[in-house]
Amino acid sequence: MEEKSAVDSGEKAYTCCVCERGFSQASDLLEHKCSHNGKKLLEPEDCGKGPDSPPDLETNRYSHSGERQFTCSDCGKVFGRLPNLLKHRYIHTGERPYTCSKCGKGFTQSSNLRSHQRIHTDEKPFKCPDCDKCFKRPGNLISHQLVHTEERPFSCPQCGKGFKSSAKLMTHKLIHRDERPFNCPHCKKCFKSSRELKFHQRVHTDQRPFKCSNCEKCFKTSGDLMSHQNVHSNERPFKCPYCGICFKRSSELKSHQRAHTDAGPYICSECGKCYKYFQGLMSHQCVQTVEELNL
Template sequence: MAHQRVRTGEWPFTCSDCGKGFTQSSHQLRYQSIHTGEWPFYCSVCGKGFTQSSELRYIRVHTGERPFICSDYGKRFTTLATLQAHQRVHTGERPFTCSVCVKGFTQSSQLMVHQRVHTGERLFTCSVCGKGFTQSSKVLRHQSVHTGVWPFTCSECGKGFTESSSVQRHQSVHTGKWQFTCSDCGKGFISSSQLKIHQRVHTGERPFTCSDCEKGFILSSQLKVHQRDHNGERPFACSDCGKRFTSSYHLLRHQSVHTGEWPFTCSVCEKGFTSSYHLQKHQSAHTGK
């Protein structure tokens, strides 16, 4: 019966703090730990809290253990459930469908989070900048922007990430091994979703459109940042001078003005730049191309 509620969209049990709905009362009780801060179980490595002892298998994130293997191309997973959800990528099965836009998902939790796109619900808010998120995990990841603390680091270059899966994908930059390749230009990608997004460069597809000026974007995140040009929102502030920005990326670039650290340097004249794009433009002055 609880499972059927996932498909019907019925959530009879509601959190008294934020209004989030659940199909079972036990799920509601476990969820409330997010608001109370009381976690009965903790990871012995990083201290992350959990509502159930079974969730302590999270420690595999630190140990690197991936006992469940995809038979199609060998990708490994920490749990059987994540393997089963992943296999739907190969079968094309999307058993959970949004009643508003008919978009399909491999997991019910993905559908639940997606539905907040339509409702505008942002249950979780960053205490530093006030930015709202649809998931508590996204708030925790976002806060690394403010703290500068990255729980996962690339052993090759030291770049920090908020998720272990992001580190694994990033390492393809160093190994040169790409699982997915664009048939138009040969560019390699670490996931099928990234390849799909990249292909919009060739097809010209811009599925996300601004309601104010009708400008189209490849990514929903690009549209969100663009809309701040219309509404004047500047959620990211420089701690040195107070100047505000529409995105954390623009803030990080700006901070080079204060620190004197330029992440991209010209190999010919050693001039520094805040982005690889500006470096490439500058280098054309040397090459004449």
Template structure:
């Protein structure tokens, strides 16, 4: 009988702190700007960004001395190669002293700190809007200048941000990286997925006025709103970890108490989290609730469906 390792299947209850970027940034773009966490992720993976056509020749000639043995990317200095390797190793040596979040680059940590300080040192000289990060300020300025420095090499269309160019490239490659976790349908753009998710919600749903995500009840909406404010009022007295709500704190406490309240009626194995328990039950029932809409193949786990969907997009698994 196949067994499921609890450690590998653990569904972690995370208190994600989502901080919206300034509302007035890049209103003219087809895609919405990234939230703070996405901006930092982009900074940490900037070596993987799409290179614009006019700069590609210069950059390729410069990045020729130091080569990554894992993916083949080349860099002009040993220091840049070392920073890039953090992507493969997962090492994040720069930790925020206030919330514990870790980053691969010192610059990403510095940008993150503006969340805690509320400092907005970058002011637009034309309209007076203020920004916490220089990247946000630079993108905003293009609203006034009309500059679109990122050009698609396949069709010549230009964009104000790298992210919008990246999304646009999906129209050429056919890649649909945003997948609905309820029905498995995938989309090219995040905003399209958000719009689709409303299909699964009731007509009388509760909507967040900051990001327009909807929820089936007011309690879930209230818990979600905390992700915008960053509030974590529930603290673990044993380790000091703070949680956004009492439910998450209760789940966290099982780590200290060793409690495993979910027991399989067929084999007696116990689990700390209900998600692990439900996944384990499928070993006995053979249930495959995640179905590909393109070929009708079904999977026991959502991660397996996501991996399978890449075969339809043409992306190497």
């Protein structure tokens, strides 16, 4: 548990003997040493540097030979490096040795802890080269960059619909299933995914974990927060491919695009007539109701 306390305290107890750079984990130091020779870990007689411990010696030897010698006794998965096996073992033990000093949440990897700790700060080191917007995680930046393109690389194998992220594709796939295994303990309503259930439960708790850094207004979903943040800027990232008009929200663009097409997503359940806008469907149903009353 010495390595855990070093991560929590920020102490860099492991020092590179070549450049004197410090690390909080022995495994990080081991990886760093490769940068000085441009190769995978070498045998001591090849690189002239001795490992820091007997486990490092084993890792050094097998990485250089290309053999995958470290086998998980629980599932049989094989690894070429001992640190990778040790990290993998947490899956079976449930151990989360890296704990956030702010909220107590545990993680299996120090990199996940470092990423999590940005929640407690305003640090946003990942900057978009197109609009200078900054993000706390590299994955969020990658997802954001698709806003500047029409690329939808994730396609549904059943209906062919494209999505900008794998998470949105996964959520969409649930439409094709009839199962709703996630039950709300408060109202017994059922959902197709744990994510939908999690969002729904905020109705009962009024939890608003997503806070705007500009005005401190809080929101129930990250999507609502992202839509709100456009209020504080003149950015209009959603561009109509037909006429070039730009919008602050994807929902506004989607609504606008119906003016260029014959698509009518709002369908009357009585006569099957389609309407481009919800208001049109409501007006139609009111007329139908009045006509039925006059019969």
